[in-house]
Amino acid sequence: MPDSEHCMKCGAKLMQDDKAIYRKMVLRTADSFLCIDCLAEYFGVSRAAIEEKIRYFRESGNCALFR
Numbered sequence: 001m002p003d004s005e006h007c008m009k010c011g012a013k014l015m016q017d018d019k020a021i022y023r024k025m026v027l028r029t030a031d032s033f034l035c036i037d038c039l040a041e042y043f044g045v046s047r048a049a050i051e052e053k054i055r056y057f058r059e060s061g062n063c064a065l066f067r
């Protein structure tokens with residue numbers, strides 16, 4: 001059974017935002033996730049770039065994944 005509370009790679013405890021950005025950038029219907037650090041590595045970008053996207057989606061206010 002997938003563990004939706006922890007990063008599937010490093011086992012870090014996941015925040016709501018970690019899951020939301022994973023769904024947004026990787027797979028909308030995901031039920032297992034990567035933390036922000038592992039997601040950044042997966043895309044070959046910096047952690048700050050991922051955090052920037054989270055901020056953008058939240059501030060745009062029209063994505064149901066970010067509340």
Ligand SMILES: [Zn+2]
Nearest residue numbers: 007010035038
């Ligand atoms: Zn991780």
